[in-house]
Amino acid sequence: MKASTDQVLKQSRVQRLEQTPTSELPRPSRNARGESPCAACPVRDMNVCGALTDTDLATMNAISTDKTFERDQTLIWEGEAAGEFFIVSEGVAKVFKLLPDGRRQITGFLYPSDIVGLASNERYAYTAQALTPMRVCRFPRSKVLELFDEMPVLCRKVCCVASNELAAAQDQMVLLGRKNAAERLASFLLLLLRRKHLRGEEGQAIDTPMTRAEIADHLGLTTETVSRTVTQFRKLGHIELDGPHHILVRDEPALADLAAFDDPDGLPHTASF
Amino acid sequence: MKASTDQVLKQSRVQRLEQTPTSELPRPSRNARGESPCAACPVRDMNVCGALTDTDLATMNAISTDKTFERDQTLIWEGEAAGEFFIVSEGVAKVFKLLPDGRRQITGFLYPSDIVGLASNERYAYTAQALTPMRVCRFPRSKVLELFDEMPVLCRKVCCVASNELAAAQDQMVLLGRKNAAERLASFLLLLLRRKHLRGEEGQAIDTPMTRAEIADHLGLTTETVSRTVTQFRKLGHIELDGPHHILVRDEPALADLAAFDDPDGLPHTASF
DNA sequence: ACCTTCCCTTGACTCATCTCAACGAACCCA
DNA sequence: TGGGTTCGTTGAGATGAGTCAAGGGAAGGT
Numbered sequence: 001m002k003a004s005t006d007q008v009l010k011q012s013r014v015q016r017l018e019q020t021p022t023s024e025l026p027r028p029s030r031n032a033r034g035e036s037p038c039a040a041c042p043v044r045d046m047n048v049c050g051a052l053t054d055t056d057l058a059t060m061n062a063i064s065t066d067k068t069f070e071r072d073q074t075l076i077w078e079g080e081a082a083g084e085f086f087i088v089s090e091g092v093a094k095v096f097k098l099l100p101d102g103r104r105q106i107t108g109f110l111y112p113s114d115i116v117g118l119a120s121n122e123r124y125a126y127t128a129q130a131l132t133p134m135r136v137c138r139f140p141r142s143k144v145l146e147l148f149d150e151m152p153v154l155c156r157k158v159c160c161v162a163s164n165e166l167a168a169a170q171d172q173m174v175l176l177g178r179k180n181a182a183e184r185l186a187s188f189l190l191l192l193l194r195r196k197h198l199r200g201e202e203g204q205a206i207d208t209p210m211t212r213a214e215i216a217d218h219l220g221l222t223t224e225t226v227s228r229t230v231t232q233f234r235k236l237g238h239i240e241l242d243g244p245h246h247i248l249v250r251d252e253p254a255l256a257d258l259a260a261f262d263d264p265d266g267l268p269h270t271a272s273f
Numbered sequence: 274m275k276a277s278t279d280q281v282l283k284q285s286r287v288q289r290l291e292q293t294p295t296s297e298l299p300r301p302s303r304n305a306r307g308e309s310p311c312a313a314c315p316v317r318d319m320n321v322c323g324a325l326t327d328t329d330l331a332t333m334n335a336i337s338t339d340k341t342f343e344r345d346q347t348l349i350w351e352g353e354a355a356g357e358f359f360i361v362s363e364g365v366a367k368v369f370k371l372l373p374d375g376r377r378q379i380t381g382f383l384y385p386s387d388i389v390g391l392a393s394n395e396r397y398a399y400t401a402q403a404l405t406p407m408r409v410c411r412f413p414r415s416k417v418l419e420l421f422d423e424m425p426v427l428c429r430k431v432c433c434v435a436s437n438e439l440a441a442a443q444d445q446m447v448l449l450g451r452k453n454a455a456e457r458l459a460s461f462l463l464l465l466l467r468r469k470h471l472r473g474e475e476g477q478a479i480d481t482p483m484t485r486a487e488i489a490d491h492l493g494l495t496t497e498t499v500s501r502t503v504t505q506f507r508k509l510g511h512i513e514l515d516g517p518h519h520i521l522v523r524d525e526p527a528l529a530d531l532a533a534f535d536d537p538d539g540l541p542h543t544a545s546f
Numbered sequence: 547a548c549c550t551t552c553c554c555t556t557g558a559c560t561c562a563t564c565t566c567a568a569c570g571a572a573c574c575c576a
Numbered sequence: 577t578g579g580g581t582t583c584g585t586t587g588a589g590a591t592g593a594g595t596c597a598a599g600g601g602a603a604g605g606t
Binding site: 453454494495497498501 | 564565
Binding site for chain 2: 097099100101103104105107118121125126148149152155156158159162163164165166167169170171172173174176177178179217218219220260
């Protein structure tokens with residue numbers, strides 16, 4: 001359901017962002033210079049868009065609008081009519097469901113190239129809220145569905161994305177159902193690191209714009225337990241902190257051991273539709 | 274998936290299994306009488322197959338083979354090359370992932386009309402094993418993917434299925450991350466009951482071919498906790514037992530209260546691709 | 547500068563669930 | 577018919593994570 005955790009991960013075709021060290025990242029300003037906004041999009045080659053030809057992309061572009069959100073603004077509300085898909089081009093968001101008494105489960109975090117709104121039915125089954133300022137591409141659901149017919153590759157790619165998200169969701173079930181606090185945190189940190197690399201960014205530093213409470217609500221723990229476990233990892237030398245929202249992974253193998261990844265090589269999967 | 278005439282379908286859609294008391298259930302024997310096996314398929318009108326015309330169904334049928342499994346036999350193995358999809362026509366299976374030390378998370382149970390093998394990439398990310406004798410339709414992955422092009426409705430329907438499964442996975446995350454033992458069991462029982470009704474079977478009796486340990490591995494609990502919680506529900510009068518594998522839901526509202534369903538009306542969603 | 551608020555961290559204690567253990571029932575097979 | 581095995585149930589005790597509480601630091605507003 002929601003674009004969550006993994007879609008990006010699973011996408012292998014990613015080379016884009018990592019080339020930036022040499023040349024400054026061309027920040028996509030919307031419709032700058034009158035050419036297709038996609039041309040300058042940082043996620044142009046990733047996920048769904050990466051599967052499209054320039055022509056198809058132009059078609060998609062014709063039905064999309066650029067939109068920005070401030071921190072804490074809501075992209076979609078659980079229960080509202082599901083009218084739109086979004087593809088994240090910049091920023092981070094959380095996707096969550098609430099129980100009647102206020103308990104919250106964050107099903108995933110959205111990073112650039114992630115899609116949200118897909119798993120919806122008539123109404124959204126979750127809420128998505130910006131953790132940082134965001135820029136997204138917005139697509140009217142109805143128009144995308146129309147495009148499915150004339151652009152079969154789009155439908156296939158959406159299948160592929162949904163399938164990858166499903167696999168990620170299953171990994172998360174293993175985490176929530178069968179891992180202890182340390183294993184959960186280790187898995188989470190490695191996942192963020194892996195996704196960062198898939199986005200083409202290098203280095204062992206991950207930034208975590210989410211609060212401890214948000215991490216807790218994602219991992220099925222409490223704020224205090226997350227905080228204690230982070231401290232424990234720091235004392236063990238597995239990680240290093242530069243403020244609560246910048247974590248440097250010092251001993252990836254140690255974390256991988258803890259995480260008990262089913263997927264030992266850590267390579268991303270790519271659904272082959 | 275198989276082509277058929279519709280008459281049978283309409284009734285099959287809902288009435289099938291419960292009528293068995295009076296008339297013997299017409300077991301679909303494969304290719305009996307040389308007509309399309311779909312004609313007699315109990316799930317002809319459900320899920321993917323329900324979206325297809327007779328013509329399309331015939332096309333699908335041409336690439337499918339019927340297959341049966343005994344209890345405990347494995348449909349697919351985690352890590353093996355993902356070459357096939359299955360649609361369950363009879364029986365129940367469990368789908369699970371293992372951690373290296375043997376901990377197991379059962380991500381779901383498959384009932385007639387459910388699909389398995391979809392969420393795969395190059396290799397299956399989970400194992401599926403029969404809980405009862407089963408009959409399934411088997412489709413070579415490659416051929417189905419080819420069909421996507423000539424049968425757009427198929428691709429859309431697969432999107433739809435994946436999307437619905439994703440939504441179910443997210444509900445399961447809420448359960449695993451934020452619900453206590455009683456809430457988990459209540460949610461689980463109601464889900465089984467709801468699915469039973471969706472399959473067209475009536476009544477408040479659910480049969481649970483899975484063991485307590487399997488329920489536990491699905492709900493992120495232990496055998497003992499499941500057993501104790503079942504006993505507790507029985508003593509409260511919420512349920513009634515007729516052996517460990519037949520549970521009669523006596524007080525559905527009480528369970529619904531406990532379950533804290535996000536979806537109060539309990540209506541199934543249907544993705545609208 | 548000061549106040550407020552939010553977030554993170556840490557400590558002490560509690561509790562829901564797990565673990566360990568025992569036992570009975572059902573089933574299978576010889 | 578009997579022995580072995582698996583499964584479900586129940587009890588008693590252990591423990592990992594939750595709860596409650598306190599304090600400090602950073603950020604933002606006036």
